[in-house]
């Protein structure tokens with residue numbers, strides 16, 4: 131790290147310690163604000179300080195496909211070798227650096243390996259490490275109506291565009307292409323990268339490119355791309371890069387919105403938090419994404435972008451929420467079948483519109499005179515009159531306390547057509563339903579509401595609302 135280097139990074143540290151280590155001499159340890167440590171050591175070749183950043187990750191397993199020399203620290207010097215060969219196999223890992231993997235040994239100590247280098251530290255191309263949580267491509271073929279293409283994935287390892295280093299992603303990094311030429315859209319940028327697959331001199335690459343109508347992926351998300359300008363640090367080593375196109379014959383503002391949807395999808399599918407999004411400039415100080423920084427080309431600005439990503443992410447979480455299905459005991463299934471209602475995925479079906487609370491209680495009671503029944507509204511208040519609506523609950527206790535054989539179950543009531551939960555079907559329900567159909571992400575329905583809208587639902591099927599339900603709703607409104 132040379133003080134005159136324009137690319138040097140400013141590190142906010144809370145603590146600095148300096149100590150002597152055999153083999154490397156003076157070593158500086160910065161403790162950063164987030165608690166992680168940065169180890170800085172003098173390069174024995176030229177005396178400059180060099181940096182290798184190690185990041186702690188949730189412990190997971192990694193599979194090494196080749197034998198590697200163990201190292202005490204994640205640096206490429208024979209002086210740091212432990213002399214112990216780590217055999218190909220599967221290991222627990224809790225630290226990563228770019229290309230370096232910190233293996234947790236059974237005695238609780240760490241050993242570092244770098245499968246991307248041979249014994250003389252020459253680069254070896256290829257992917258030699260596989261983490262258990264690796265995600266390579268997205269699970270969807272379109273995002274908010276924008277197709278996701280993988281036709282130009284870079285096919286072969288190449289140190290300058292697709293090095294094959296393991297990427298354990300911690301953030302998404304946002305870029306602008308800074309290419310305003312007509313036609314410089316996502317496809318064009320995907321082709322530029324694809325055509326560099328056999329070159330050896332352009333050290334630039336990124337995972338995704340997005341324009342106003344398409345998304346192209348070039349590199350698997352579990353591999354490093356060279357985009358952040360921070361060498362062997364976190365930007366390149368632990369992030370997924372998105373280039374937003376700004377070709378003059380495209381709509382930049384739309385490309386940026388598409389990028390927000392893409393970012394949320396990437397964060398969600400990789401299990402990253404919704405605010406794990408950074409600008410290129412956060413890693414290297416470069417003015418990128420320059421439109422977002424400078425307020426040009428109709429950008430929404432950084433804070434609005436991050437906020438939009440968060441909203442879309444929340445909707446993905448909501449939509450993909452899985453309700454744990456608790457199987458009914460034999461006694462409860464027998465009881466429910468006597469009521470004439472149907473139980474599916476913790477939901478109770480078979481109640482019609484405009485049914486009173488007392489009718490429901492009477493019906494539940496008729497199947498077992500000793501059952502204790504409580505009906506609650508959406509605020510979980512026990513009620514005895516009025517109509518039941520979607521998302522009301524029924525708590526049912528079967529058995530005898532004295533005989534110590536009591537069983538309790540909480541059911542969520544679903545009244546088809548009743549989206550807003552007032553027990554009626556009217557224009558308000560129809561409007562909510564229509565909004566939901568127009569933009570499912572923006573107007574997310576709750577689980578119970580969706581069940582009420584899924585009019586062609588069959589037992590033991592996923593709850594899904596589609597055009598057939600919409601048609602039924604529309605016919606019902608016309609009547």
Ligand SMILES: [Zn+2]
Pocket residue numbers: 304305306357410418419
């Ligand atoms: Zn950039």
